[in-house]
Every structure is written in C-alpha cells, then in structure tokens.
Amino acid sequence: MTPFPFTAIVGQDEMKTAMILTAIDPKIGGVLVFGDRGTGKSTAVRALAALLPPIEAVQGCPCNSARLEDCPDWAGITESATVTRPTPVIDLPLGVTEDRVTGALDIERALTRGEKAFEAGLLARANRGYLYIDEVNLLEDHIVDLLLDVAQSGENVVERDGLSIRHPARFVLVGSGNPEEGELRPQLLDRFGLSVEVTSPGEIETRVEVIRRRDAYENDHARFMSEWTPQDAALRAQILAARAALPDVATPNVALHDCASVCLALGSDGLRGELTLLRAARALAAFAGDSAVSRAHIRDAAPMALRHRLRRDPLDEAGSGARVARQLAEVLP
Amino acid sequence: MTDALRGLGLRKLHPSVGDAALFGGLDLGATLAMGGVQSHAGLLAHHGALVLSMAERCPAGLAARLGQALDARPALSLVALDEAVEEGEGLPAGLADRLGLFLDLDGFAFADAAPIRLDTRAIAAARAGLSRVDTGAGLARLARVAAELGIASLRAPLLALACARAQAAWRGADVLSDADLRVAVTLCLAHRATQAPAEEEESADEAPPEPPQDQNPGEQDTQSTIEDLPEEMLVAAARAALPPGLLAQLQAARVARQAGAQNSGMGAARKSMRRGRPLPSRAGKPGAGARVDVIATLRQAAPFQKMRAEMFAHRPAGRLAILPSDLRIRRYQDRTDRVLIFVVDASGSAAVARLAEAKGAVELMLSEAYASRDHVALISFRGAFAELSLPPTRSLVQTKRRLAGLPGGGATPLASALDLGLATALRARRSGMAPTLALLTDGRGNIALDGRADRAQAAEDMGRLARAIAAAGLPGLVIDTSLRPKSQPRELAHAMGARLIALPRADARALSRTLGAALGG
Numbered sequence: 001m002t003p004f005p006f007t008a009i010v011g012q013d014e015m016k017t018a019m020i021l022t023a024i025d026p027k028i029g030g031v032l033v034f035g036d037r038g039t040g041k042s043t044a045v046r047a048l049a050a051l052l053p054p055i056e057a058v059q060g061c062p063c064n065s066a067r068l069e070d071c072p073d074w075a076g077i078t079e080s081a082t083v084t085r086p087t088p089v090i091d092l093p094l095g096v097t098e099d100r101v102t103g104a105l106d107i108e109r110a111l112t113r114g115e116k117a118f119e120a121g122l123l124a125r126a127n128r129g130y131l132y133i134d135e136v137n138l139l140e141d142h143i144v145d146l147l148l149d150v151a152q153s154g155e156n157v158v159e160r161d162g163l164s165i166r167h168p169a170r171f172v173l174v175g176s177g178n179p180e181e182g183e184l185r186p187q188l189l190d191r192f193g194l195s196v197e198v199t200s201p202g203e204i205e206t207r208v209e210v211i212r213r214r215d216a217y218e219n220d221h222a223r224f225m226s227e228w229t230p231q232d233a234a235l236r237a238q239i240l241a242a243r244a245a246l247p248d249v250a251t252p253n254v255a256l257h258d259c260a261s262v263c264l265a266l267g268s269d270g271l272r273g274e275l276t277l278l279r280a281a282r283a284l285a286a287f288a289g290d291s292a293v294s295r296a297h298i299r300d301a302a303p304m305a306l307r308h309r310l311r312r313d314p315l316d317e318a319g320s321g322a323r324v325a326r327q328l329a330e331v332l333p
Numbered sequence: 334m335t336d337a338l339r340g341l342g343l344r345k346l347h348p349s350v351g352d353a354a355l356f357g358g359l360d361l362g363a364t365l366a367m368g369g370v371q372s373h374a375g376l377l378a379h380h381g382a383l384v385l386s387m388a389e390r391c392p393a394g395l396a397a398r399l400g401q402a403l404d405a406r407p408a409l410s411l412v413a414l415d416e417a418v419e420e421g422e423g424l425p426a427g428l429a430d431r432l433g434l435f436l437d438l439d440g441f442a443f444a445d446a447a448p449i450r451l452d453t454r455a456i457a458a459a460r461a462g463l464s465r466v467d468t469g470a471g472l473a474r475l476a477r478v479a480a481e482l483g484i485a486s487l488r489a490p491l492l493a494l495a496c497a498r499a500q501a502a503w504r505g506a507d508v509l510s511d512a513d514l515r516v517a518v519t520l521c522l523a524h525r526a527t528q529a530p531a532e533e534e535e536s537a538d539e540a541p542p543e544p545p546q547d548q549n550p551g552e553q554d555t556q557s558t559i560e561d562l563p564e565e566m567l568v569a570a571a572r573a574a575l576p577p578g579l580l581a582q583l584q585a586a587r588v589a590r591q592a593g594a595q596n597s598g599m600g601a602a603r604k605s606m607r608r609g610r611p612l613p614s615r616a617g618k619p620g621a622g623a624r625v626d627v628i629a630t631l632r633q634a635a636p637f638q639k640m641r642a643e644m645f646a647h648r649p650a651g652r653l654a655i656l657p658s659d660l661r662i663r664r665y666q667d668r669t670d671r672v673l674i675f676v677v678d679a680s681g682s683a684a685v686a687r688l689a690e691a692k693g694a695v696e697l698m699l700s701e702a703y704a705s706r707d708h709v710a711l712i713s714f715r716g717a718f719a720e721l722s723l724p725p726t727r728s729l730v731q732t733k734r735r736l737a738g739l740p741g742g743g744a745t746p747l748a749s750a751l752d753l754g755l756a757t758a759l760r761a762r763r764s765g766m767a768p769t770l771a772l773l774t775d776g777r778g779n780i781a782l783d784g785r786a787d788r789a790q791a792a793e794d795m796g797r798l799a800r801a802i803a804a805a806g807l808p809g810l811v812i813d814t815s816l817r818p819k820s821q822p823r824e825l826a827h828a829m830g831a832r833l834i835a836l837p838r839a840d841a842r843a844l845s846r847t848l849g850a851a852l853g854g
Contacts, residue, residue, distance in 0.1 A: 036485045036486065037426065037427065037430045037485070037486045037488070038430055038485065038486025038487045038488040038489065039485075039486075039487065040487070042404060091401055093394060093397045093398045093401060094393050094394040094396075094397035094398075096394070097624075099624065104624075105627065110627060134397060134400070134401070134427075135393070135397055135427060138393050162627075162628075179728065179730050180728060180730060180731055183727055183728055183730075199485075200485040200486065200487065201487075204473075204476060204477055204480055207476045207479075207480060207487060207490070208472065208473045208476045208477075210487050211472055211475070211476050211487065211490050211491055211494065212472055214487075214491055215468065215472060215491065215494055218407070219463075219464065
C-alpha cells in the first residue's frame with residue numbers, strides 16, 4: 001500500500017516544514033521530532049519518503065552510489081548501468097545489533113563457500129537517503145556512539161572479523177521519541193540539525209479531521225489517493241525547484257550577523273548552531289522562492305535550529321522553545 | 334483464550350525471540366549439514382495472528398520491531414498476553430498504543446469461561462461486509478469520547494472506529510449502531526483513559542457489563558442510529574468498563590508503564606552476547622543475538638580436517654568441513670545500568686529544609702547521571718505510607734515535575750518506606766539494573782507497616798525490613814538528616830548492612846558529592 005500522502009497530514013506544520021527543509025538541503029543534518037505517541041511522527045517520515053523524487057543509483061551497489069567510481073571496491077561492481085530507486089528511508093529498530101548497523105562478515109558465504117565477504121548493514125543502505133530511528137531516546141548507548149561517529153564523518157569504517165571495509169554513509173538522520181521516557185544524550189542531540197516538538201491536536205475538529213482522513217486512506221484508498229496525489233506532486237515540484245534555486249540564494253552580511261547574535265544571546269554551545277540556522281534559513285528562502293535570506297526567514301528557522309542546543313537548565317520550568325522565542329523577540333525585533 | 338484463536342492460525346512469540354526467528358535467516362545447522370544454503374522463514378512472514386506470551390517482559394527492541402511490522406503490514410495481528418502483576422511491569426507503551434482491543438481477565442475463573450466457537454463462514458461473511466459499513470457520524474463521536482477521556486494518541490479513536498465497523502459488519506448491518514460504538518469504547522478506549530470524564534456520576538457501584546459475545550449475528554434489535562446517542566452514554570460505557578478505583582491509580586500506572594518501556598524487563602544479562610568487554614568464546618548456537626566467533630570456530634575445526642575430508646568425500650576437495658558442534662559464539666562482559674533509589678523522609682520531624690536539600694541532591698545526581706547514564710528513582714514517605722514518587726528514570730522532565738510537587742509534613746512511616754524501597758530495588762534488579770538504596774531520614778519512624786501509629790510495632794517492622802534488605806544484598810547508604818546525631822539511624826544502617834553518613838547540615842552539592850564518593854563514582 002502506498003504510504004499516507006504527506007500533504008494530507010493535518011496540522012503539525014513545524015514538523016512538515018522541518019522535513020521539507022532537510023529534503024531541500026540534506027546538509028542541514030536531520031530532524032529530531034519529540035512528542036506524544038500517535039501524533040503522526042512515523043506517518044510523516046514514511047510519507048516524506050514517498051514524496052521525494054527517486055534517485056539514480058548504480059545497479060547492485062549496496063550503498064546506492066550515483067556513479068561507478070563512487071562504489072566501494074569490495075562490492076566488486078564493474079557495470080556502470082544505473083537504476084532508478086525511491087529515496088531510501090531505512091528504519092533503525094531499537095535493540096539492533098552493531099553488525100546490522102555497520103555490516104559484518106557475511107557468515108553465510110564464509111561458512112558455505114569459504115569466502116571472506118562483507119555483508120552491508122543499515123548504514124550502507126541509508127546512504128543518500130534517510131535513516132529513521134523511532135524512540136531514538138531509548139536507543140542503546142553503543143549504537144548511539146556508532147551513529148555519532150558515522151554521522152559526523154559521512155563514512156562507515158568497519159574493522160572487525162578480519163575485514164577492513166569503508167564505504168560512504170551520508171544520510172539524513174530522522175529521530176523521533178517521547179521525552180517523558182528518557183532524555184537524549186546532548187552529543188547526539190547536537191548532531192540533529194533541526195528539532196521540533198509535536199503535540200496532539202487539542203481541538204476536536206482537527207482530531208476528527210485526522211481520523212476521517214486516515215479512515216478514508218485505509219478504507220477508500222483509491223479515491224483518497226487520487227485526491228491527494230496531485231497535491232503531493234505539486235509539493236515535490238516545489239521541493240525540486242527549491243533545490244535548484246538553493247545555490248543562488250544570496251546571504252547578505254546582515255543575515256550572518258543576525259544568526260550569530262541570536263546564537264550568542266542564547267548561549268548555544270559551539271558554532272554548529274549558527275551554521276545550521278543559516279542553512280535552514282537559506283533553504284526556507286529557496287522554498288519560499290525568495291532570492292536572499294531575510295530576517296523573517298531566520299526568525300522562522302531559529303526555533304527548529306536552536307531549540308535543542310541550549311544548555312539544559314534543570315530549574316527552568318518553561319521549555320527551551322519558549323526561551324528561544326523570548327530571545328528572538330529581543331535580538332531580532 | 335488461545336484455544337479460541339486456534340482457528341486463526343496462531344503462531345507463538347516469546348519475548349526473547351531473536352531477529353533470525355522474527356525475520357527469517359540462515360539456518361546454520363542445516364546449511365552446514367547439507368553443504369548448501371538453507372534458510373528458514375521468519376514468524377513475521379507468517380499470515381495470521383501472533384501471540385506474544387509474557388508480554389510484560391517484552392524488551393523495548395522487540396516492541397519496536399513488532400510496532401514497525403504492525404505499521405507496515407495491516408494484515409498482521411498481534412495478541413499480547415500481559416501478565417503484569419506489579420506496577421512498573423507491562424507491555425512497552427509504544428507497542429500497547431498500536432494494539433486495538435484490551436481485555437482484562439482479572440477475576441475471571443477459567444471454569445466460568447464458556448467455550449468460544451468461531452464460525453469461520455460467519456467471519457468471512459462479516460469481513461466481506463466491512464467495506465459496506467457507513468461510519469458516518471460515529472467517527473466524530475469516537476474522536477470526542479477519546480478526547481474526553483484524555484487520550485492524546487490519535488491511534489486510539491482510529492482503532493476504536495475499526496472495532497465498531499467490525500462489530501457492525503458482524504451484525505450484518507450497514508450503519509453503526511450505538512451498541513457498536515459502546516463495544517468499541519469499552520474495548521478500545523476505556524483502558525487508555527488518563528482522566529475521568531467530566532461529569533461525576535456514581536461509577537463505583539455500576540457493575541461491569543457482560544463482555545460482548547455476540548454469537549448470533551443479526552439478533553440484536555438495536556438499530557437506532559447513532560444520532561440519538563448522547564456522548565455521555567458512550568463515556569458511561571467507558572466508565573463502566575473501568576474497575577472501581579482504577580481512575581485513581583491511572584496516574585501511577587501510566588508512569589509505571591513509561592518506566593517499564595525503558596527498562597525492557599528482560600534482565601540485561603551480565604554475560605552479554607553483543608557488547609562489553611570480550612570474554613572467551615564458548616560452544617553454542619548462533620542466533621538470538623549471539624555472534625559466531627569465526628576464528629575460534631576455525632580453530633576448533635582445524636584438527637579434524639584430515640579425518641573429515643574422508644568422511645565428507647562427496648564434497649569438493651579443499652573445502653573446510655565444519656560441523657555444528659564446532660561453532661563458537663562470542664561473549665562479552667556487560668556492565669549493568671545503575672539505579673539510585675532515593676528514599677526521602679518528608680515527614681514533619683525532618684525539617685522542611687531537609688526536603689529541599691534532598692530534592693536538590695536528586696536533581697543534581699540526575700544531571701550527573703546524564704554523563705554516567707545512571708537511573709534515579711525517588712520514594713518519599715510521610716503520613717501513613719510511603720509512595721513511589723518517581724519510578725526509575727533518566728528523564729529530567731519527569732524528575733523536575735515530580736520533585737516540584739513533593740509535599741512535606743506528617744508522621745514518619747519509615748517501615749513502609751523500607752518496604753517500598755526493597756520492592757523497588759528488587760524490581761529494578763529483576764529488570765537487569767544494579768540498584769542502590771540511599772535513605773535520607775532521621776530514623777525516628779513512628780508508623781507501623783499497616784499504617785497504625787504504633788511506635789513499638791513500627792520499630793519491629795523496621796528491624797525486620799532492614800534485615801530483609803541486608804539479606805537481599807542491596808548496597809545501601811543511610812544519611813542521617815537529624816540535627817544532632819542520634820542512635821536510631823546508626824542502628825538502622827547497621828541492620829541494613831549499609832553505610833551511615835551523618836550530615837547535620839548539607840547543601841545539595843555536598844550531599845551529591847558525598848553520595849558519589851560513597852558509591853564509588
């Protein structure tokens with residue numbers, strides 16, 4: 001069954017915007033979605049996968065390389081024929097083993113044919129696509145460490161079982177979770193470009209609409225899809241146009257200055273905040289069809305880009321979203 | 334229960350089921366014996382219902398996989414048999430949220446259950462009728478009831494709608510009736526309620542309704558349309574399905590469920606198969622998380638190669654002959670998670686300032702636990718009984734909320750606190766964590782275990798529980814919070830086999846430092 005259409009998701013605008021921004025510029029570095037259960041987090045991720053344009057990949061390449069010279073040599077690929085694949089969205093389940101994530105010795109081939117071969121893991125399959133971790137805050141620490149390493153370098157290096165393998169692993173990390181069940185380590189938190197908080201819609205009418213659409217999707221699939229597919233296609237075209245326009249979006253000095261002063265006022269650690277804020281604002285400008293980054297773009301992008309980078313203050317009862325909003329009002333009037 | 338479902342082609346699932354069994358994989362034993370690749374299909378490839386027995390011990394990883402499988406394949410159905418008896422146990426919330434129906438069999442005797450017969454033809458007929466059912470306004474009604482019961486998740490009303498639709502199809506009707514909606518609310522929504530419905534009626538003496546067992550489709554004459562049905566009736570159906578006293582416990586139960594989701598309940602083995610410091614490998618079967626130690630396996634097989642070459646003469650020469658008995662699997666020494674259980678005296682005799690200090694210490698420990706990944710739990714005691722204010726958690730959000738709402742004053746039910754502390758510690762140990770008790774008190778308990786103000790009985794209960802804690806081998810720490818050193822805390826610490834630290838005047842930071850030092854980092 002085709003996934004639920006992205007444009008048919010009711011409300012949750014910040015989450016949808018954040019996901020569209022990473023589709024426009026994967027360098028933004030992923031989205032963290034924190035919120036209650038049953039608010040459409042997983043639905044949105046899967047819908048995004050169906051929305052994105054397919055990619056060209058060398059046939060048989062375990063890490064979806066675009067060109068033959070990008071294929072890792074251990075894959076033993078000689079044909080440069082390419083196939084069209086949907087943008088990969090790979091699920092990383094909780095309790096996954098290290099072998100499955102990084103790949104390991106192919107036991108089957110080792111024992112039956114006596115060959116030393118590498119069996120690619122989830123990181124290889126997620127290359128050029130998305131890696132989705134549901135309940136990311138419950139992920140075991142050693143897997144988190146592994147992801148941190150790869151997300152930073154864009155390359156997966158395996159040195160085990162007598163294998164020495166490396167392959168590109170550049171993916172957009174999408175995590176979701178419920179903060180009441182546990183915190184995410186600050187190091188991994190920082191690795192996500194954007195973070196959004198979703199809540200269950202409070203109004204009855206919105207909730208009824210959510211259920212009505214989902215019910216129609218499940219029970220009247222063909223008609224529902226025919227209603228929403230054109231809207232999804234329009235959004236896809238808009239994303240592709242924004243991707244093309246992205247290099248031409250001008251970044252005036254005053255925009256850089258704005259980014260820096262917001263981050264300074266909020267006391268976010270490191271410079272990743274500024275960089276992500278700038279990228280997100282630029283993607284937002286491209287999406288809106290503007291030719292330059294303006295203060296409005298920065299103001300819109302700041303809560304998603306900075307919310308999770310603030311020093312945690314255990315005694316501050318208000319959420320960090322409120323702190324960002326407070327500082328924004330002061331610094332960027 | 335399982336008898337009734339037999340006709341549906343059940344497959345059983347155990348909480349410790351491995352990936353290979355779930356998703357299918359290489360059958361290593363058969364492969365080696367046959368000399369060719371043999372694979373077996375996974376349980377998830379199977380069509381029909383899966384039964385997860387002992388669901389309360391379902392680890393978070395398995396719950397995540399099952400949740401994903403349920404999302405991806407609507408045809409898959411899962412029956413989770415949750416035998417949780419204590420709070421803190423239970424099916425991980427992420428999976429529970431995806432399961433539609435909930436039946437509470439507490440208090441049902443096996444002898445009372447009538448044999449359930451499934452008429453496969455009637456089921457097939459009802460299935461065919463599903464798409465004809467017009468859900469109309471029932472959809473909005475269910476959404477409203479769910480909101481009124483404080484159910485945040487939008488999966489709940491969707492599942493309830495599916496249930497109502499199935500019920501209508503089973504009756505052979507094309508329109509949802511009020512009875513269909515009532516069944517849906519009772520089965521799908523009632524157990525998820527987080528708040529009592531707004532209007533307060535006498536709910537305690539309403540008997541729970543008969544579980545709907547419509548054996549005769551079409552017999553019901555309730556064909557009145559849902560327009561006539563006020564929402565209060567649906568809410569009343571939900572309320573009737575709730576056992577008395579449940580709403581009062583809801584808050585605690587919800588928290589316990591959240592804690593349960595985190596602590597997998599699986600007993601993180603100290604000898605882990607996956608991670609930690611390597612141990613010597615040993616003979617065993619790979620699968621269920623165990624990895625083959627290739628080098629050790631080859632080493633084991635090497636001496637016999639010449640002999641086996643003759644045995645397996647039919648195979649091509651130059652091929653290693655490895656038998657299943659040669660397989661060696663890797664083992665690692667795993668470090669278990671630590672949980673610090675703070676048992677805090679919030680009674681009147683411990684000054685209110687003490688409570689503030691204890692709160693500060695717990696908060697500080699938690700922010701430090703960020704680095705060391707420790708869990709923290711909080712038990713407070715005052716008045717008649719102790720209460721678990723915060724089940725083992727790493728969450729700063731929850732701790733802040735719970736600490737802020739911690740009241741002080743009243744008598745000192747120290748015996749009850751020890752009892753609860755011991756229970757919490759043992760539960761944590763069962764779920765694979767290493768518990769440590771930190772008791773902050775002046776030791777002057779004056780309430781017995783049964784809640785009576787009986788100083789002599791209290792002392793006796795305290796002594797008994799303290800010895801039980803010592804017998805359980807729980808590492809502990811007693812922090813004497815009285816203004817002048819007294820003998821009671823020392824005796825208590827001695828009976829518990831715990832260290833005693835007198836802190837006549839501690840600020841949170843000093844307390845946290847002392848704890849850190851006493852617990853070895």
